[in-house]
Amino acid sequence: MQRIGFIGIGLMGQHMARRVLLGGYPLTIWNRTKDKARPLLEAGAAWADSPRAVAQVSDMVITMVTDSTASEQVAYGPGGVLEGAHPGLVLIDMSSITPETSRAIAERAAACGVAMLDAPVTGAPRVAADGKLGIMVGGSRETFEHCRPVFQTMGVKIVYAGLNGMGSTLKLVNNLILGVAIHASAEALVLAAKAGLDPQAVIEITSVGGARTGAMETRGPRMVKRDFSPHFSVNNMYKDLSNVLRLAEECGVSLPVTGAAREILRAAKSQGKGELDSSVVMTILETLADTIVRPQV
Ligand SMILES: NC(=O)c1ccc[n+]([C@@H]2O[C@H](COP(=O)([O-])OP(=O)(O)OC[C@H]3O[C@@H](n4cnc5c(N)ncnc54)[C@H](OP(=O)(O)O)[C@@H]3O)[C@@H](O)[C@H]2O)c1
Structure with missing residues (x-):
């Protein structure tokens, strides 16, 4: 052995x-x-x-x-x-x-x-x-x-x-999708809150169909409960998306959506939220929209 x-x-x-x-x-x-x-x-x-x-x-x-x-x-x-x-x-x-x-x-x-x-x-x-x-x-x-x-x-x-290096390259490509999907889920929940929808309706309907993502499935319920205890921290996601953008720079590839997601993570870090779960980016978007995501009773 x-x-x-x-x-x-x-x-x-x-x-x-x-x-x-x-x-x-x-x-x-x-x-x-x-x-x-x-x-x-x-x-x-x-x-x-x-x-x-x-x-x-x-x-x-x-x-x-x-x-x-x-x-x-x-x-x-x-x-x-x-x-x-x-x-x-x-x-x-x-x-x-x-x-x-x-x-x-x-x-x-x-x-x-x-x-x-x-x-x-x-x-x-x-x-x-x-x-x-x-x-x-x-x-x-x-x-x-x-x-x-x-x-x-x-x-x-x-x-x-x-x-050597290709495992790490694949990981960056994978986390590009994850980082953007978490960001998209947070944007969807914030828009839904401002528009008067119950966030639970968003979670339920996106569990089927083309909008389905692991990000919403795993993070959505925690975002609504405002449970930002770390599973995958802001600091680690910021590091990964920064490395994605560095690789893109080397390869001459434009990644505008990844860049935007990284900037919101940067704002979360600046607000002292680096150790929290990366789903806490929702709170940055809430501030921009002047709204709070909360379940309707
Ligand atoms: N969490 C996730 O969902 C997830 C998923 C996939 C991949 N990852 C990746 O997996 C890796 C670990 O993530 P994690 O979530 O387990 O992070 P974590 O809880 O912060 O653990 C980091 C580990 O690294 C050690 N460490 C940090 N700097 C060190 C240094 N300079 N010398 C020696 N040890 C050092 C820490 O030691 P101390 O205990 O002393 O701080 C700790 O054991 C990261 O690269 C992350 O991006 C995380």
């Missing part, structure tokens, strides 16, 4: 690591804030004092951290995974980061004799808890096939996207 290391026990990582453990793999974990790791340690995971120490006792190390800077730090910062390099080690970065960072990490890993995959995911923490994530993978196909059984503990839709 492959020994798995897991770094980054956040909203997503806690569930993904637990799935690996439930899959029967020996698991060693590290998180910058140790407290968050306690439930997993109680469930049978072992603790190591640094990403390097995790790598030293693992055959595959998964990282699931915030952004490109964090991924680079845990991969090749002081005490990073690559300091624990040994023959056969595979580094799998499942964070949502830029394609160029994924390629940079893959190059640094290769120089240490370590194979690397970028394997970001789609799906909320609840989906991660059920082991039903979508996983998109960049790197050599051989390494991908070697790691597939571990991916299968966490996800149901596992897509090979191409060489």
Whole structure:
């Protein structure tokens, strides 16, 4: 049985690591804030004092951290995974980061004799808890096939996207749709409120037909309840759409709607809402429209 290391026990990582453990793999974990790791340690995971120490006792190390800077730090910062390099080690970065960072990490890993995959995911923490994530993978196909059984503990839709960086590229394309769909759902609810419609009628009718989106299905009811506890934060969505726009710039592609969605996320950040769920963009639109989305009784 492959020994798995897991770094980054956040909203997503806690569930993904637990799935690996439930899959029967020996698991060693590290998180910058140790407290968050306690439930997993109680469930049978072992603790190591640094990403390097995790790598030293693992055959595959998964990282699931915030952004490109964090991924680079845990991969090749002081005490990073690559300091624990040994023959056969595979580094799998499942964070949502830029394609160029994924390629940079893959190059640094290769120089240490370590194979690397970028394997970001789609799906909320609840989906991660059920082991039903979508996983998109960049790197050599051989390494991908070697790691597939571990991916299968966490996800149901596992897509090979191409060489290093292509998993991260696919993730950006995916999140373009999600970010815009959340924004469109918020705009629809705000317009409905101003026009005198019950928001529940919007949620119900869009559950069928061409306007159906996962964004409205999952976020709509929480928006109406004004539950903005973080499932996928404003900060993380802002980061993703900024990376989408950077990729578009490189490719010479105009994305006017994505640009507008990113600006509303920027406003939410400026109002101190960065740690809240990205569906909180609805409150920015409410202010613009001078209305409040609330259920009619
Ligand atoms: N939430 C979602 O629905 C969702 C869905 C798909 C993909 N994603 C992506 O998954 C990744 C993780 O998201 P999340 O929602 O789990 O975020 P999160 O709850 O904020 O967790 C972030 C994790 O990264 C760690 N971290 C951040 N900066 C670090 C650094 N410099 N060095 C070491 N560790 C660092 C944090 O450690 P601490 O605990 O010490 O802060 C934490 O474990 C992000 O790239 C996000 O875009 C999220």
